Amino acid sequence: MVVQQNSSRLTIAIQKSGRLSQASLALLEACGFRFSLHEAKLLAHCQNQPVDLLRVRDDDIPGLVMDGVVDLGLVGENVLEEVRLKRLATQLEAKFKLLRSLDYGQCRLAIALPKEVPYQGIQDLVGKRIATTYPYLLQNYLQRVGVAANTAVLTGSVEVAPRAGLADAICDLVSTGATLEANGLVEREVIFRSQAQLIQRTTPLSSAKQSIIDQLLPRIDGVQQARESKYIMLHAPIAALEQVIALLPGAEQPTVLPLNQRQDIAAIHVVSTENLFWETMEQLKNLGCSSILVMPIEKMMG
Ligand SMILES: Nc1ncnc2c1ncn2[C@@H]1O[C@H](COP(=O)(O)OP(=O)(O)OP(=O)(O)O)[C@@H](O)[C@H]1O
Ligand SMILES: O=P(O)(O)OC[C@H]1O[C@H](OP(=O)(O)OP(=O)(O)O)[C@H](O)[C@@H]1O
Numbered sequence: 494m495v496v497q498q499n500s501s502r503l504t505i506a507i508q509k510s511g512r513l514s515q516a517s518l519a520l521l522e523a524c525g526f527r528f529s530l531h532e533a534k535l536l537a538h539c540q541n542q543p544v545d546l547l548r549v550r551d552d553d554i555p556g557l558v559m560d561g562v563v564d565l566g567l568v569g570e571n572v573l574e575e576v577r578l579k580r581l582a583t584q585l586e587a588k589f590k591l592l593r594s595l596d597y598g599q600c601r602l603a604i605a606l607p608k609e610v611p612y613q614g615i616q617d618l619v620g621k622r623i624a625t626t627y628p629y630l631l632q633n634y635l636q637r638v639g640v641a642a643n644t645a646v647l648t649g650s651v652e653v654a655p656r657a658g659l660a661d662a663i664c665d666l667v668s669t670g671a672t673l674e675a676n677g678l679v680e681r682e683v684i685f686r687s688q689a690q691l692i693q694r695t696t697p698l699s700s701a702k703q704s705i706i707d708q709l710l711p712r713i714d715g716v717q718q719a720r721e722s723k724y725i726m727l728h729a730p731i732a733a734l735e736q737v738i739a740l741l742p743g744a745e746q747p748t749v750l751p752l753n754q755r756q757d758i759a760a761i762h763v764v765s766t767e768n769l770f771w772e773t774m775e776q777l778k779n780l781g782c783s784s785i786l787v788m789p790i791e792k793m794m795g
């Protein structure tokens with residue numbers, strides 16, 4: 494496979510198979526790009542825009558962007574920062590343009606120790622061997638806090654390292670904490686918080702590519718904003734209108750509509766920037782509201 498650096502098609506690198514793959518593809522599709530993916534193929538053409546998708550291991554995405562081989566990349570901040578630190582240490586080009594922080598792939602890089610090992614604080618890590626896939630992020634942190642510890646680099650199954658006698662502690666990604674718990678480990682220090690990022694190469698782009706990006710960014714904002722928002726509809730007693738509106742999140746100016754042949758109740762419609770919790774719905778019901786609907790919004794603009 495040859496990716497032409499100066500191809501007139503905008504090339505976007507995403508993770509081929511893993512935690513970010515589905516969400517990255519879903520985001521681009523929600524922005525109006527149509528892809529027909531062939532599981533085995535690394536390069537996928539967009540059917541309705543001059544855009545190509547390059548599907549690779551997430552570790553390769555920052556370097557591809559920094560070397561200008563692809564135009565855009567969707568990657569976790571943890572991998573991005575690890576690659577950036579590594580490249581800086583080896584005098585390789587490490588520049589990129591951060592376009593957007595995305596609303597998926599939230600996790601943290603944390604140091605964890607076996608639960609039976611007492612831990613009072615960061616100084617307890619002095620002289621310890623810590624297994625990780627992120628040696629540069631880990632050493633960067635240890636230097637910052639002034640702790641001298643050793644790193645054992647593993648590319649996978651980091652969580653079994655203490656049990657296997659390979660290390661005293663680990664530094665790995667955590668989301669729910671289930672993996673740590675299943676391996677008898679306790680999270681002690683969070684060293685980096687991460688989510689997916691959209692990055693661009695720093696070398697100049699053709700105006701055709703730039704105009705696709707200029708169209709893409711507001712669409713990403715619209716998709717992300719819509720995901721956080723809800724359309725809420727309900728019937729409320731006019732006597733309790735003020736109390737009802739005060740309960741609705743982010744509803745300073747709701748639409749209040751009359752109902753046919755009813756003087757005592759009105760319909761309220763509101764776009765809320767937050768979800769409506771069950772507790773609030775119960776409070777609304779206690780105020781005499783009925784037909785309370787909370788609906789997802791697909792897209793938003795303006
Ligand atoms: N448990 C998690 N919850 C949320 N996001 C996560 C979680 N684990 C990892 N991530 C994010 O997703 C990215 C990809 O994770 P994944 O486990 O698929 O990587 P990988 O095994 O290194 O994949 P690849 O084969 O592409 O190298 C991570 O770098 C991180 O940004
Ligand atoms: O705190 P948790 O919710 O348990 O998530 C943490 C786990 O998720 C990631 O692995 P993933 O499941 O993506 O598989 P991998 O080991 O193949 O990377 C990460 O490497 C941890 O092992």
Ligand SMILES: [Mg+2]
Nearest residue numbers: 550551552553
């Ligand atoms: Mg990887």
